[in-house]
Amino acid sequence: MIQHLAILGLGLIGGSFARALRASGAVGTITGFDTDPQQTTTALRLGVIDRAADSASAAVAEAQVVVIAVPVLHTADALRACRDALLPDVVVTDVGSTKGSVLADIRRDFGELPPWFVPGHPIAGTEKSGVANAVVDLFRNRRVILTPHAHQDPAACATVTALWRSVGARVVEMAAARHDAIFAATSHFPHLLAFAFVDMLARRDDADDVFPNAGGGFRDFTRIASSSPAMWHDIVRANAGPVRDLLAQQIEELQGLLALMDAGDWPALQVVFERARAARERHLSQIE
Ligand SMILES: NC(=O)c1ccc[n+]([C@@H]2O[C@H](COP(=O)([O-])OP(=O)(O)OC[C@H]3O[C@@H](n4cnc5c(N)ncnc54)[C@H](O)[C@@H]3O)[C@@H](O)[C@H]2O)c1
Numbered sequence: 701m702i703q704h705l706a707i708l709g710l711g712l713i714g715g716s717f718a719r720a721l722r723a724s725g726a727v728g729t730i731t732g733f734d735t736d737p738q739q740t741t742t743a744l745r746l747g748v749i750d751r752a753a754d755s756a757s758a759a760v761a762e763a764q765v766v767v768i769a770v771p772v773l774h775t776a777d778a779l780r781a782c783r784d785a786l787l788p789d790v791v792v793t794d795v796g797s798t799k800g801s802v803l804a805d806i807r808r809d810f811g812e813l814p815p816w817f818v819p820g821h822p823i824a825g826t827e828k829s830g831v832a833n834a835v836v837d838l839f840r841n842r843r844v845i846l847t848p849h850a851h852q853d854p855a856a857c858a859t860v861t862a863l864w865r866s867v868g869a870r871v872v873e874m875a876a877a878r879h880d881a882i883f884a885a886t887s888h889f890p891h892l893l894a895f896a897f898v899d900m901l902a903r904r905d906d907a908d909d910v911f912p913n914a915g916g917g918f919r920d921f922t923r924i925a926s927s928s929p930a931m932w933h934d935i936v937r938a939n940a941g942p943v944r945d946l947l948a949q950q951i952e953e954l955q956g957l958l959a960l961m962d963a964g965d966w967p968a969l970q971v972v973f974e975r976a977r978a979a980r981e982r983h984l985s986q987i988e
Contacts, residue, residue: 702863703728706763708756708778710734710743712825713795714769715834718748720867723836727863733759734831735770743831757785765791765859772796773934776805779817783809791856793818797883797931799847799876801938815853818860819876821845821883822869827926840868847876884942891932892943893950894925 705727707714714732721727732749733756734740744752753759760766760782768778775794786792792814796802799819807813824842826833844864848857861871874882901910936943960968 701726701728702765702859704762705730705765705767706753706759707732707749707767707769708734708759708782709768709770709774710739710749710831711769712829712831712833713822713838714767715743715748715831716824716836716838717767717769717795717822717867718743719834719836720839721863722748724866724868726866727765729762731759731763739831746831746834748831748834756782760787760790761785763787763790765793765863768792768794768796771928771931771934772798772802772938773805775802776809779806780809789816791816791818791859793820793860795820795822796938797821797887797935798938799879803847803849803876813849813851815851816856817849818852818856819847819849820860820864821847821879822864824869827924829928829931837868839864842869844869844871845879846871846873847879848873849876880939881942884939884946888935888939888943889946889950891924891927892936892947894922895929895932898922898925 705721707718707730710718710732711734714734718730718732722730729751730749731751731753732740732743733753734743740749740752740754743749756778764787766782766786768775770778775796779792794802794817796819799821802819803813806817822839822842822844824838826835826838846857846860857873864871901907904910957969957972960966960972
């Protein structure tokens with residue numbers, strides 16, 4: 701059991717992990733810190749954390765494990781803010797949606813990746829932000845990806861794995877570059893598309909008439925455009941190479957569809973729809 705755990709960043713993910721760890725009994729005391737004092741106050745009031753700290757250093761001073769749950773481009777800042785206060789045998793992990801950028805930023809600060817830093821990413825979330833939206837069972841039966849690095853202490857990895865398992869998650873490991881390529885395709889690029897599509901409609905002169913008449917399909921397709929712009933700015937910027945390549949590929953695909961429509965090749969359009977539906981059905985049937 702971890703006697704004392706600190707969470708830096710008390711938003712949806714940090715708050716949900718705190719709630720889940722509390723419920724699992726895997727940790728004793730949870731101390732939290734957020735650069736937005738309102739989040740820290742709310743976390744304490746809701747009983748998500750036991751103690752509120754007024755700085756990152758104060759939060760980690762007694763912690764055996766530190767979880768960094770801030771927007772990805774701020775992960776290294778959060779670690780820098782507390783590095784002098786970390787216990788000698790600490791384990792630090794993160795939950796960021798990109799891994800290559802986080803590792804590069806930390807390597808820059810420390811000269812080499814510290815053995816006690818375990819990069820992680822829970823594949824769970826919602827379009828909501830903030831500790832008020834934290835849910836206790838967000839990670840149950842969901843994957844958590846760890847991307848251990850060359851200097852990784854296996855014991856640190858085992859500690860983080862045990863924490864995620866205690867809240868019902870399944871832990872898998874993969875290389876950071878592979879992680880970033882996969883999540884560019886399945887998450888980062890779809891968010892960019894959803895934001896762009898809603899923005900395009902919102903800028904139409906008749907937007908006030910279009911949105912109220914939208915149905916379930918529109919809701920399903922655009923749900924993720926309600927996500928935090930600041931968080932997604934960081935993710936797309938941090939994983940810009942793979943996301944940009946997908947955007948270029950999608951533009952080509954759309955131009956292909958335009959050509960089919962201009963040519964009146966409706967059967968070919970239906971073939972695309974059939975291929976896509978079959979791929980999605982196959983994917984759904986394979987989900988563990
Ligand atoms: N929301 C999701 O669906 C989801 C899923 C998996 C992973 N993630 C990752 O989890 C992380 C957190 O996302 P979230 O959804 O909880 O966002 P959120 O906006 O709900 O919470 C982030 C919190 O971090 C705080 N913060 C920013 N900089 C800080 C710093 N230097 N020190 C301390 N606190 C700081 C913010 O004030 C905010 O309260 C991100 O890296 C994101 O990529 C999100």
